[in-house]
Amino acid sequence: MAQYGFYFDSTRCTGCKTCxxxxxxxxxxxxTIAFRKVYDYEGGSWTDAGDGIYTTDTFAYHVSLACxxxxxxxxxxxxxxxxxxxxxxxxxxxxxxxxxxxxxACVTSCPYNVPVLDDAKxxxxxxGCADRVAEGLNPICVDACPVRAxxxxxxxxxxxxxxxxxxxxxxxxxxxxxxxxxxxxPCPAAKEPGDTTGAIANEKEVTNVPA
Amino acid sequence: MTSGFDEFSLALFxxxxxxxxxxxxxxxxxxxxxxxxxxxxxxxxxxxxxxxxVLVGFIASATHLGTPANALHVFSGVGRSPLSxxxxxxxxxxxxxxxxxxxxxxQHFPDSVAKPWLVLACAAGAALVACxxxxxxxxxxxxxxxxxxxxxxxxxxxxxxxxxxxxxxHLARSGRLRYGAVLVAVSIVALAAGTVVLTLHQQSLxxxxxxxxxxxxxxxGYGTAIAFHALAGxxxxxxxxxxxxxxxxxxxxxxxxxxxxxxxxxxxLVTRVEFYQLHLTVGx
Numbered sequence: 001m002a003q004y005g006f007y008f009d010s011t012r013c014t015g016c017k018t019c020x021x022x023x024x025x026x027x028x029x030x031x032t033i034a035f036r037k038v039y040d041y042e043g044g045s046w047t048d049a050g051d052g053i054y055t056t057d058t059f060a061y062h063v064s065l066a067c068x069x070x071x072x073x074x075x076x077x078x079x080x081x082x083x084x085x086x087x088x089x090x091x092x093x094x095x096x097x098x099x100x101x102x103x104x105a106c107v108t109s110c111p112y113n114v115p116v117l118d119d120a121k122x123x124x125x126x127x128g129c130a131d132r133v134a135e136g137l138n139p140i141c142v143d144a145c146p147v148r149a150x151x152x153x154x155x156x157x158x159x160x161x162x163x164x165x166x167x168x169x170x171x172x173x174x175x176x177x178x179x180x181x182x183x184x185x186p187c188p189a190a191k192e193p194g195d196t197t198g199a200i201a202n203e204k205e206v207t208n209v210p211a
Numbered sequence: 212m213t214s215g216f217d218e219f220s221l222a223l224f225x226x227x228x229x230x231x232x233x234x235x236x237x238x239x240x241x242x243x244x245x246x247x248x249x250x251x252x253x254x255x256x257x258x259x260x261x262x263x264x265v266l267v268g269f270i271a272s273a274t275h276l277g278t279p280a281n282a283l284h285v286f287s288g289v290g291r292s293p294l295s296x297x298x299x300x301x302x303x304x305x306x307x308x309x310x311x312x313x314x315x316x317x318q319h320f321p322d323s324v325a326k327p328w329l330v331l332a333c334a335a336g337a338a339l340v341a342c343x344x345x346x347x348x349x350x351x352x353x354x355x356x357x358x359x360x361x362x363x364x365x366x367x368x369x370x371x372x373x374x375x376x377x378x379x380x381h382l383a384r385s386g387r388l389r390y391g392a393v394l395v396a397v398s399i400v401a402l403a404a405g406t407v408v409l410t411l412h413q414q415s416l417x418x419x420x421x422x423x424x425x426x427x428x429x430x431x432g433y434g435t436a437i438a439f440h441a442l443a444g445x446x447x448x449x450x451x452x453x454x455x456x457x458x459x460x461x462x463x464x465x466x467x468x469x470x471x472x473x474x475x476x477x478x479x480l481v482t483r484v485e486f487y488q489l490h491l492t493v494g495x
Contacts, residue, residue: 039495074351080294081284099284102277105294111351111494121277171422173494177351200423206495 003071003091004128005155005181006142007162008064010169010190012149015040015062022144023066023126033116035126036066036141037206041171041191043198059189059198063169064150066141067114067126068180069093075106075115075125083123091155091181092128111173112180113207128152155181170195218487224272226371226480228301229343229364231264232336233372234379235308237394239329241380244390253383255315255325260379262308265339269301293346300335300342307332340368353419354426354489359412366405367482370444371475373397374451378468381454381461391455395448398475402444409437409482421493429488436485440478447474 015038023029023036044058069086073093076084083099084106086092095106095115102121115125129139133152137143142150151158159165165183167175170191184190191198200206238254238261245251273279288295311328314320344361373394380391413433419426427433450471454464 074349078292078294078349080288080292080298081281082287082292083281083284099281099287100278101281101285103275103285103294104277105292108490109349109351109492111492113492113495117277123277171495173351173421173492177493195422196420198422200495203423 001088001091002154003069003156003181004133004153005069005091005158005183006066006139007151007153007158007165007183007185009149009151009162009185010061010063010187011185012147013038013062013064013187014147016146018144018146019064019141019150022140026129026140030119033118033124034206035114035124036064037113038202039063039065039171039206040201041198042201043191059191060201061187061189063172063184064141065112065114065172065182066139067093067128068112068178068182069128071179071181074109074111074178078105078109080105087130090128090130090133092130092133093125094127094130095123095125097122111177155183159183168193170198171200218275218490219484220271220275222480222483222487224268224275225343225364225483225486226367226476227268227271228265229340229368230371230375230476230479231261231266231268232304232339233368234264234375235261236333236336237261237373237376238379238383239333241376241385241387241390243326243329245385250383250385252315254380254385255312255320257379257383258308258312258315260382261375262305262312264375265301265308266305269305293342293348297339297342297346300339304332304335304339307335340365351492351494352490353493354416354429354491355486357412357415359408359415360486362408363405363412363482363486366401366408367479369401370398370405371447371472371479373401374447374468374471374475377451377454378465378472381464381468388455388457392452395451395455398451399448402441402448406437406441406444409440413437416489419491421491421495423495424491426489426491429491430485433485436481440482443474443478443481447471447478450474 017038020034020036020038040062042060046054046056048054069092081099081101083096100122104117106115106123115123118124138152142152165185167180167182169184169186170193172193174193242251242254285295285298289299311332344364347355347360349356377391377394416426450467454467
């Protein structure tokens with residue numbers, strides 16, 4: 001079985017959110033739902049040396065995340081109705097709307113804040129644009145990125161093509177939890193998962209709070 | 212990041228269903244020990260009451276389903292998903308307890324049928340409380356995935372359940388003093404142990420956080436809730452104990468035990484609301 005996934009180059013991402021908007025447009029999502037979200041992670045402070053010299057360790061970077069189509073999806077493990085399935089050919093995780101009860105166990109258990117309940121009380125999430133992938137195309141977010149910070153393909157091939165990738169940077173959790181199918185090229189400012197020196201600066205934007 | 216009141220239906224479910232189950236078991240034990248046939252029949256008739264308490268909880272939990280039409284798919288996850296196990300245990304208990312209550316209306320309902328049926332229903336009830344207590348073992352939610360969660364649920368059930376059972380036994384005029392005292396004693400022990408576990412849980416939160424939030428920030432009122440749980444629990448147990456005095460009028464007995472039941476259910480509900488406010492994943 002191949003395992004498809006995203007490559008994200010955080011040295012390129014400018015945080016413009018074109019990926020997020022292209023996805024919302026293609027998937028015709030309401031204002032309150034985004035399948036791809038761009039997290040702005042910022043931190044640091046200024047230090048006054050007392051002699052007119054200030055030093056700083058401030059940092060800011062962006063992490064563009066959709067569903068990571070994990071090797072061990074927490075959402076799939078906890079779904080009581082077996083509505084979440086992992087495709088045998090592509091490894092993509094999708095939600096069968098005919099089986100979803102809307103109980104929200106996936107929303108509760110996903111550490112990446114990916115599945116959401118829509119107005120019809122059904123769980124929705126990024127399906128990796130499975131229809132486009134079946135036609136040999138990239139997911140819409142990948143093609144939309146103006147700085148080519150996103151790539152798509154067999155995750156092992158992507159990891160081989162880009163050396164030095166990691167499967168998580170702050171504010172993401174440790175990849176040990178669910179083995180996400182993502183390869184990230186960390187920018188120099190990127191912090192390790194579990195970092196406490198920074199904070200998500202666009203909290204309301206990424207936690208499904210209506211704008 | 213949902214407020215506890217979004218999950219109020221689940222707080223109600225985890226208050227009522229485990230307590231109603233323990234109340235059913237309390238009634239069943241009284242029925243199994245009862246030698247007087249008339250008294251046993253009176254208990255059989257009232258088996259519908261703890262059954263109803265569980266059913267109301269179960270219905271409350273179903274309102275949490277966005278698409279109840281797909282609810283039957285839940286059984287496909289039995290063995291794999293803790294939520295599926297919980298629903299199966301609830302359905303098994305409701306079936307066994309409800310069918311027992313109906314079957315007991317038969318004119319000839321010998322003890323040789325009644326007693327094994329009751330024992331089976333009690334076993335299903337214990338499985339229901341166990342499955343409910345384990346439904347929150349989610350690896351990615353560190354605030355729930357601890358031994359405090361099942362312990363709290365069991366102590367909550369054993370706090371309110373016996374007094375609800377006692378109330379129904381009073382209603383069945385089967386208030387045998389010694390058995391009633393045992394029930395109240397179970398509640399008192401569960402209150403003491405439950406308060407200790409809640410406090411330990413609250414203290415353990417200091418070390419739990421993700422990138423965004425410290426767990427303790429999610430429940431600023433946890434300490435107050437635990438104090439309320441203890442005080443309402445003491446008041447409820449005192450009411451239940453006072454209802455045991457044989458010289459009281461029937462109205463006073465029922466009023467005291469009814470007040471005790473309400474106090475204990477409120478004590479449990481307050482801590483359950485805090486529990487759902489504590490949802491926090493290891494990530495966002």
